[in-house]
Amino acid sequence: MLLANFFAPEPMHIPDGFLSVTVSVILWIVSIAVIAYALRRVHEDLGERQVPLMGVLAAAIFAGQMLNFTVAGGTSGHLMGAAIATILLGPWAAILVLTTVVGVQALVFQDGGLLALGANIFNMGVIGVAVSYFVYQTIQRLAGERRWGVFVGGFLAAWASIVIASLAVGLQLALSGTSPANIAIPAMGGVHMLIGIGEGLITVGALALLNATRPDLLKADKERAAGGAAVWVGGLLIALVLAIISPLASSHPDGLEWVAEQKGFLDIARGPVYEIIPDYVFPGISNEAVATIVAGIVGTIIVFAIALVVAYSRRNRASVKN
Amino acid sequence: MHVHFLDPYRPGYSPVHALDARIKLVLTLAFILTAALTPAGAWPVYILLLALALGVEILSELGVGYVLKRAVLAFPFVLAALPVVFTLPGKPLFSLMLGPWALTATQPGVERFVSIALKSWVSVQAAIVLASTTEFPDLLMAMRALRIPRLLVSIFGLMWRYLFVLADEVIRLMRARISRSGEADRADLKPGGSVIWRARITGGMAGSLFLRAFERSDRIYMAMLARGYDGEARSEPLQRLSSASWVTLALGMLLLSSLLVFALLFWA
Numbered sequence: 001m002l003l004a005n006f007f008a009p010e011p012m013h014i015p016d017g018f019l020s021v022t023v024s025v026i027l028w029i030v031s032i033a034v035i036a037y038a039l040r041r042v043h044e045d046l047g048e049r050q051v052p053l054m055g056v057l058a059a060a061i062f063a064g065q066m067l068n069f070t071v072a073g074g075t076s077g078h079l080m081g082a083a084i085a086t087i088l089l090g091p092w093a094a095i096l097v098l099t100t101v102v103g104v105q106a107l108v109f110q111d112g113g114l115l116a117l118g119a120n121i122f123n124m125g126v127i128g129v130a131v132s133y134f135v136y137q138t139i140q141r142l143a144g145e146r147r148w149g150v151f152v153g154g155f156l157a158a159w160a161s162i163v164i165a166s167l168a169v170g171l172q173l174a175l176s177g178t179s180p181a182n183i184a185i186p187a188m189g190g191v192h193m194l195i196g197i198g199e200g201l202i203t204v205g206a207l208a209l210l211n212a213t214r215p216d217l218l219k220a221d222k223e224r225a226a227g228g229a230a231v232w233v234g235g236l237l238i239a240l241v242l243a244i245i246s247p248l249a250s251s252h253p254d255g256l257e258w259v260a261e262q263k264g265f266l267d268i269a270r271g272p273v274y275e276i277i278p279d280y281v282f283p284g285i286s287n288e289a290v291a292t293i294v295a296g297i298v299g300t301i302i303v304f305a306i307a308l309v310v311a312y313s314r315r316n317r318a319s320v321k322n
Numbered sequence: 323m324h325v326h327f328l329d330p331y332r333p334g335y336s337p338v339h340a341l342d343a344r345i346k347l348v349l350t351l352a353f354i355l356t357a358a359l360t361p362a363g364a365w366p367v368y369i370l371l372l373a374l375a376l377g378v379e380i381l382s383e384l385g386v387g388y389v390l391k392r393a394v395l396a397f398p399f400v401l402a403a404l405p406v407v408f409t410l411p412g413k414p415l416f417s418l419m420l421g422p423w424a425l426t427a428t429q430p431g432v433e434r435f436v437s438i439a440l441k442s443w444v445s446v447q448a449a450i451v452l453a454s455t456t457e458f459p460d461l462l463m464a465m466r467a468l469r470i471p472r473l474l475v476s477i478f479g480l481m482w483r484y485l486f487v488l489a490d491e492v493i494r495l496m497r498a499r500i501s502r503s504g505e506a507d508r509a510d511l512k513p514g515g516s517v518i519w520r521a522r523i524t525g526g527m528a529g530s531l532f533l534r535a536f537e538r539s540d541r542i543y544m545a546m547l548a549r550g551y552d553g554e555a556r557s558e559p560l561q562r563l564s565s566a567s568w569v570t571l572a573l574g575m576l577l578l579s580s581l582l583v584f585a586l587l588f589w590a
Contacts, residue, residue: 013399014399015396015399015442015445015446016354016357016358016441016442016445016446016449017357017358017438017439017440017441017442017443017445018399018402018403018438018442019358020358021355021358021359024358035474036471039471039473039474043473047553048551048552048553049543050473050477050553051473051476051477051480051553051555052480052539052542052543052546053536053539053543054477054480054481055476055477055478055479055480055481055483055484055539056480056481056484056488056535056536056538056539056542057532057535057536057539058477058481059480059481059482059483059484059485059487059488059535060488060531060532060534060535062481062485062488062489063485063488063489063491063492063531064488064492064528064531064532066489066492066493066496067492067495067496067524067527067528067531068524069517069520069521069523069524070520079528084528084532088532096474096477099474100474100477100478100481101481103478104478104481104482104485106449107449107452107453107461108329108330108453108458108461109330109453110392110393110395110396110446110449110450110453113354113442113445113446113449114350114351114354114445114449115351115354115355115358115445173402173403177406177434178402178403178406178438179402179403179405179406180405180406180409183405183409184402184405187402198521201518201521201522201524201525202521202524202525202528203525203528204522204525205521205522205523205524205525205526205527205528205529206525206526206528206529206532207525207529208522208525208526208529209525209526209529209530209533210529210532210533213529213533214533214536217533217536
């Protein structure tokens with residue numbers, strides 16, 4: 001049972017054959033650039049401690065993915081680990097840890113492809129970590145010193161990292177012509193909105209234990225956060241871009257073409273009886289997409305503004321005290 | 323229970339086992355790239371790629387059955403490509419009725435879907451042969467030869483060294499949970515607590531796993547320092563490749579590139 005779960009392929013790991021060579025190569029290049037920078041940053045921060053700490057924590061994240069809990073009817077929730085790694089280690093070290101985890105999964109266990117490895121590192125390592133960092137830091141700043149920031153931030157970071165990464169997977173599949181955008185993106189996003197809840201709950205459980213036993217581990221990231229402004233902005237941009245592109249891509253133009261085509265075939269196959277369905281689904285879909293995009297942008301701007309105001313007021317208070 | 327058998331490496335003395343890991347890694351990547359670049363519908367090329375994979379499996383003495391059984395594990399992802407059968411424009415083949423929707427399969431759609439499934443199937447077989455015939459330290463050496471930064475390779479190596487230790491630790495944690503809070507492995511029995519409670523308990527286990535990992539990494543670091551570690555990842559210089567290895571590499575690349583040219587000439 002345990003091992004069956006360990007081997008179960010996850011919907012997040014793209015195997016070979018599903019991505020076009022162009023998409024694979026571009027994401028390899030992006031991932032390599034980010035890893036190279038992360039290696040330098042982590043070496044500056046941790047020096048010679050880097051190898052044992054990263055290696056053992058990568059092993060812990062990998063092994064921690066075996067931990068699961070029964071949800072219902074034979075399904076179970078378990079951990080991907082981007083959020084917890086980011087919270088405990090800071091963004092750059094977390095990128096290296098997840099690169100190692102995803103790399104070994106592909107190289108040894110065929111969980112995800114080798115040509116697709118660049119994309120998988122990008123989705124789980126780069127996107128997962130950047131989004132986790134952005135969400136967690138923002139909520140931490142909003143919460144100030146209060147403890148709920150750790151838990152709410154941890155839950156939302158875990159959830160958002162899973163969902164945004166899954167949107168990226170859907171988008172890459174659509175760009176490769178493997179799966180139509182209007183099916184792949186909503187399906188990936190929808191499934192992972194549920195999976196993300198499990199990830200969030202486990203992350204909160206882990207943070208609660210660490211908060212009770214070693215609160216210093218959770219505080220440590222404040223010092224590292226100083227150099228993390230770029231990651232924070234990166235996470236914001238990734239979240240924003242994917243939240244905008246996904247509904248757009250899933251409704252225009254492929255989606256429209258698809259429905260139009262189906263409508264055409266439908267006419268041939270079934271006569272005009274069912275014509276009314278595509279007719280009133282159209283405006284619904286596009287309005288929904290626009291509404292989602294507007295809500296996404298407005299929400300992000302509000303969070304951004306609040307975070308800035310809070311950060312400024314805290315800085316002013318700090319300077320008054322000094 | 324130990325999880326050493328998790329390691330997919332299967333010892334053996336076949337020519338595939340004996341081949342230098344660097345050559346194996348490069349040829350595996352070239353094979354997967356060839357499959358990825360083969361256009362949809364180039365059936366003869368897919369059959370040749372499959373024949374090549376099966377040939378290497380027989381040569382490796384792993385047993386075709388073993389590889390094919392493991393290859394099934396990557397199969398569920400094929401579902402993600404299924405909709406393409408119905409969405410690509412082209413000559414309609416057949417229709418399915420799902421309530422109010424009529425799904426019409428088209429010829430290019432079916433071609434693309436079967437091609438994706440075949441690409442994925444042969445690629446995963448190549449990756450399985452690589453992992454099953456190459457020990458991890460040799461894979462690390464091959465990564466180093468491919469100019470992957472030494473620091474990253476050392477992190478990979480350390481992770482592999484402690485993966486089994488921490489996996490054992492996870493198994494102990496889970497055994498402790500099963501013996502205390504009850505876990506149903508049958509779907510009709512209700513396990514203890516609510517879903518949220520179970521998730522939080524699992525989170526606590528993950529938390530204590532990370533704590534132990536942190537503490538273990540401290541001890542490892544101390545032990546490394548005590549043995550003269552100074553942050554430099556030292557390793558033996560790479561061995562020179564034998565001329566037989568070079569010949570294998572050249573022949574393999576020639577075979578794969580001619581397959582690719584054949585595919586692109588006739589189907590692109």
